[in-house]
Amino acid sequence: MPPRPKSAGPMAVSSSLNSVFISPRTPKTPRNAAERYDEDDVELELLADHEREQAHRDLSEDQEDEAAKPETVPKKISAKDKRNMVLLCVLYLIQGVPLGLALGSVPFLLKEHLSYSQLATFALSSYPYSLKLLWSPIVDSVYFRRIGRRKSWIIPMQLIVGSLMLYISLNVQKLMKDPANHVGELTAIFTLLVSFSATQDIAVDGWALTLLSQDCLSYASTCQTIGLNTGFFASFTVFLAFNSEAFAHKWGLPVLTISAYLRFWAVICYLVTIWLLFFKKEDKEVESEEMDMSIGNVYKTIWTICKLRHVQLLIVIHLFAKIGFVAHEATSLKLVEKGLKREDLAVAVLIDFPFQILGGWFSAKWSRGDKPLRPWLYAFWPRFLFGVVSVFTVYFFPKPPISTGFFIFLIGHTILSSFTSTVQFVGISAFHTRVSDPLIGGTYMTLLNTFTNMGGTWPKWFILNGVDWFSIANCHLPKTSSQVLIKATECISHAGKAHCKAVKGDCVYERDGYYIVTTACMIFGMVFLVAAIYPAARKLQGLPTSAWRLKSM
Incomplete structure (x- = not known):
């Protein structure tokens, strides 16, 4: 079989955490059978029969010993690679800051002023990060x-x-003072912010494959994990804590406003960009004559991959596998609605961060071998269990202030729940790495990871709207010893809540759509797991690696 042409780089780059693909090295083989005969067999013909047998055994043992030796001896990380790793971490950090704002802290700040339907509109701003394959x-x-x-x-x-x-x-004062009348503008601005951050992510992922030496290429995903997660948590948990007046007063610190926070990172973004422009030179990449890097050819390659029947099956599984869990993302919003302080939630997630790193390391070891989907499958049922616990936590949430014991319970639940999520993420990433064709590893990985991300993104709008659709709440106006029910005034939309507050009434839920939506999603998730995911996973995991290669079509 003729050797496969080498590529100067992937045609498209992967954009999910821990998804940088490294082409496997293969041992060198003799050029032809005659060469093997000339080097070994001619000498053996000069020996007696028993001597040839002994020589054959010695040669076999030597070959086994040679195969058992590592191909390369690990080298010490050079100073250049260390500097480039720091640069990658900084670039991913800049990318993580706007994502932490759009997907984390801003929805919490808006929850006090918007309905779930309006939050569903703002959730559209996160879609570009899952669509950057386009x-x-x-x-x-x-x-x-x-x-x-x-x-x-x-x-x-x-x-x-x-x-x-x-x-x-x-403009944040105008936008956040009356967000109900600026939902469209807020969504448009943060959609653009996420879109440009996603585009920067594509370029940084591609640069990581050539910025580091071959011996240090495996550290690219580590830099991505450190930088992206640090930026995300800085804009989510850390910002929410320092933005809280109660937290600042408790520790004697000034309140960090969102305006000051954004200006700080805008300056950092400008400084890093100026340094890149004038002080960092990008090495020229060697272009491969065998690989057509034109835009049209890359899109054709993506379409060719999508025509593989087992790839289509995997895509369908990805698009529906997370529906049972997406509703749980509204749990944190419900806890804040029930009275959980934003700074307490931020502290809980901040404590969970190092446990996520440890969980990722353990699950990575578990995902090795011929069945990388095994941890992904095993984590489904514990994740459903923690989803049920989340629903009961919301239902039985005590009146503020919460006790220390209940806060410890929240931290423990957050850690265990996120661990199951990490196990699934690492397991499915290991499977993607295993089946991706090395010739087009970047395009292949980006395609599979895109549909994985879409599975957790596209249901958000429907689920958040569903909470309002299935909810029934009316405004109760106290009057002496009785209550007068204002039937004409609902307490679901932002306008209804504002009107009820204006007449000094209280919004009372007769039916909370959160419980209906989460129950329906979990039931669908369990049925889909048993009826579709289990049989599909056994089939996909049993396929030989060659079945995923484009040459097999």
């Missing part, structure tokens, strides 16, 4: 040679991200 071939193929293949995109994207954060900081 324009990743453009980012990978179009660039200015003078500036550099990756810097051609990273520099303008970071300038735009910094400018958007500066714009939000200057």
